[in-house]
Amino acid sequence: MNAIGLDCGSSWCKGAWLDKNLNARELISRPAGWNLKKAIEEVLETLRELTGPGAIVAATGYGRGLVAGAKLRPTEIGCHAKGAEFLASGTRSVIDIGGQDTKAIGALNGKVLTFQMNDRCAAGTGRFLEKSLERLSLNLEDIDLITGVSPASVASLCAVFAESEIMSLLFQGVSRESIALGVVEALAEKAASLLSKIKPLSPVALTGGLCQCRTLAKTLSKASGVQVINLERGRHAGAIGAALLALSA
Amino acid sequence: MTRIHFKALPETFESFGEARRNGFLAVKQLKDQGRGVVGTFCTYTPTEIFLAGGLTPVGLCATSDETVSEAEKTLPRNLCPLIKSSYGFVVTDKCPYAYFSDLIVGETTCDGKKKMYELLARHKTVHVMELPQTQNLIYAKKLWRSEILRLKNAVEELFELSISDEAISLAIKRRNVERKLLKDLYELSALSPPPMTGLQQLRILFGSQFKFNHTDKVEELKQLISNLKETAQTNQGPVPKTHKRIVITGCPMGGATEKVVEAIEGAGAVVVAFENCTGAKQYDRLVDETIEPISALTEYYLAIGCAVMSPNPNRFELLERLCHQFKADGVVEMTLTACQPYGVESASVREFLNERGIKFMSVETDYSSSDSELLKTRAAAFIETLS
Ligand code: SF4
Numbered sequence: 001m002n003a004i005g006l007d008c009g010s011s012w013c014k015g016a017w018l019d020k021n022l023n024a025r026e027l028i029s030r031p032a033g034w035n036l037k038k039a040i041e042e043v044l045e046t047l048r049e050l051t052g053p054g055a056i057v058a059a060t061g062y063g064r065g066l067v068a069g070a071k072l073r074p075t076e077i078g079c080h081a082k083g084a085e086f087l088a089s090g091t092r093s094v095i096d097i098g099g100q101d102t103k104a105i106g107a108l109n110g111k112v113l114t115f116q117m118n119d120r121c122a123a124g125t126g127r128f129l130e131k132s133l134e135r136l137s138l139n140l141e142d143i144d145l146i147t148g149v150s151p152a153s154v155a156s157l158c159a160v161f162a163e164s165e166i167m168s169l170l171f172q173g174v175s176r177e178s179i180a181l182g183v184v185e186a187l188a189e190k191a192a193s194l195l196s197k198i199k200p201l202s203p204v205a206l207t208g209g210l211c212q213c214r215t216l217a218k219t220l221s222k223a224s225g226v227q228v229i230n231l232e233r234g235r236h237a238g239a240i241g242a243a244l245l246a247l248s249a
Numbered sequence: 250m251t252r253i254h255f256k257a258l259p260e261t262f263e264s265f266g267e268a269r270r271n272g273f274l275a276v277k278q279l280k281d282q283g284r285g286v287v288g289t290f291c292t293y294t295p296t297e298i299f300l301a302g303g304l305t306p307v308g309l310c311a312t313s314d315e316t317v318s319e320a321e322k323t324l325p326r327n328l329c330p331l332i333k334s335s336y337g338f339v340v341t342d343k344c345p346y347a348y349f350s351d352l353i354v355g356e357t358t359c360d361g362k363k364k365m366y367e368l369l370a371r372h373k374t375v376h377v378m379e380l381p382q383t384q385n386l387i388y389a390k391k392l393w394r395s396e397i398l399r400l401k402n403a404v405e406e407l408f409e410l411s412i413s414d415e416a417i418s419l420a421i422k423r424r425n426v427e428r429k430l431l432k433d434l435y436e437l438s439a440l441s442p443p444p445m446t447g448l449q450q451l452r453i454l455f456g457s458q459f460k461f462n463h464t465d466k467v468e469e470l471k472q473l474i475s476n477l478k479e480t481a482q483t484n485q486g487p488v489p490k491t492h493k494r495i496v497i498t499g500c501p502m503g504g505a506t507e508k509v510v511e512a513i514e515g516a517g518a519v520v521v522a523f524e525n526c527t528g529a530k531q532y533d534r535l536v537d538e539t540i541e542p543i544s545a546l547t548e549y550y551l552a553i554g555c556a557v558m559s560p561n562p563n564r565f566e567l568l569e570r571l572c573h574q575f576k577a578d579g580v581v582e583m584t585l586t587a588c589q590p591y592g593v594e595s596a597s598v599r600e601f602l603n604e605r606g607i608k609f610m611s612v613e614t615d616y617s618s619s620d621s622e623l624l625k626t627r628a629a630a631f632i633e634t635l636s
Pocket residue numbers: 290291292293358359500501526553555556557
């Protein structure tokens with residue numbers, strides 16, 4: 001039996017194909033854009049071509065209701081816990097920094113014991129970093145290449161206000177590399193405060209779209225006082241978790 | 250009663266929902282009979298004083314974001330939505346109840362509210378009671394007692410009537426009958442499964458404040474209770490036995506914040522009890538009928554466990570009791586954006602429940618619907634952790 005897990009987030013639609021031996025055979029993603037439904041269909045179709053007919057589908061994320069024929073629709077919190085356990089067995093704590101929210105999850109054997117999530121606004125989420133980098137014309141990958149500058153102090157965590165703060169730093173002649181590191185630091189502070197509420201156990205797995213950013217993991221470790229590690233395939237943790245749930249359903 | 254004058258009906262009243270519209274017609278009828286209406290904003294208001302004077306008290310706490318933008322023309326954006334919306338409804342004349350209120354009574358509860366009353370006084374006749382911020386100091390009781398007497402005098406003067414102790418005692422008796430019935434009603438949800446959903450319970454509790462005829466209200470509540478009992482006996486209820494049982498605590502609920510209950514109940518759980526002002530906080534205890542009525546009101550109202558009190562032991566006592574009585578699997582707290590008393594007290598609630606091994610989640614929200622998806626995700630994830 002094959003399973004397809006879809007994680008339909010606000011920025012990206014991620015998909016995972018798991019076979020009956022629990023091998024993650026294919027991990028793909030598409031930008032969500034404005035037409036969520038189209039992105040979802042594309043991911044689903046691509047994976048269906050690979051799995052052939054008969055695969056069970058589970059969908060998670062904000063767009064999970066849009067996935068036609070999904071057998072189950074678990075929350076992304078449960079899926080990230082399951083997916084993180086799959087990617088790094090024995091994981092007790094997860095920090096998932098997503099497009100419109102950030103979640104700190106405490107888990108045991110892939111089951112959620114406790115979680116914390118930001119309220120309403122996009123302060124300290126992936127969107128906040130994305131917007132800031134856009135303003136600085138930098139890519140996410142560029143951050144890990146920055147050397148020899150110290151982070152500027154960025155106080156605002158709001159995706160909207162940060163922009164004016166970034167402008168004023170630029171006017172003061174602060175380098176964009178330094179500002180970028182400052183933004184990462186501000187993001188890490190916010191995520192660390194969520195993390196502290198779940199009493200994290202080291203090592204904490206970083207999942208979601210920023211999972212590969214070494215600088216973020218390092219800064220987050222420093223801010224939270226527990227070791228945070230990059231999960232190589234962490235951006236697909238939610239989709240993998242959904243597929244795992246589909247297989248055990 | 251010279252101060253009471255009747256105004257024409259603004260068109261916006263038409264758009265009000267059925268329940269409130271029925272209540273509105275009732276208020277209008279009372280006004281037509283020449284009876285005065287007093288608008289209130291808080292559970293601390295001793296409504297028996299108004300009832301004893303033959304006046305009709307009506308809750309004005311607004312629960313929709315319809316007038317928030319209007320209110321923001323005057324009030325800061327970063328203010329609790331309950332305050333903004335309530336203010337907005339009064340100044341725009343969009344709330345029929347506020348519109349027909351001859352007097353508005355508020356208390357010095359939280360800072361936002363008490364400063365809002367100053368602004369409200371430009372539009373309506375407002376009387377603000379000085380509420381002590383603590384319950385156990387001797388001065389607190391003394392102050393609250395004298396404030397209840399000051400309110401009584403103000404009402405007597407404004408409406409040109411006199412309120413006897415006997416009338417207050419009778420009002421206490423009647424309100425107690427209603428409190429007892431409402432408590433009997435929500436306590437049916439201690440059954441497994443409960444004979445009603447949390448949303449149904451909330452709507453009954455919320456809607457009951459817009460029923461103004463005591464005898465009818467008592468009859469309707471009795472009927473409702475007997476219907477619910479039958480539902481329970483025949484196992485015909487809307488809730489499967491397997492549903493996780495949730496107790497809600499926090500800021501007042503109703504209207505727009507029904508979304509929190511909907512999120513929980515859409516995820517395979519049922520809200521069995523409301524600790525909030527809309528529920529048990531108001532109906533759990535009765536006013537003592539055996540002592541002098543003003544003292545009885547002083548004791549009863551001052552003991553309400555709201556976060557504006559410091560310390561606030563009564564909220565915790567009630568919350569723990571409800572958790573046991575209703576066999577709660579978890580507690581969800583709702584705080585309104587920018588509510589400092591409840592926002593800060595949330596940390597103590599978390600710790601209190603943690604120590605007792607009761608699962609807890611706190612959500613912050615306002616009257617807009619922009620976070621319904623977020624609420625659904627959070628509620629579903631919380632329910633997942635309960636199994
Ligand atoms: S929560 Fe407190 S301030 Fe608000 S209505 Fe209830 S008792 Fe009054």
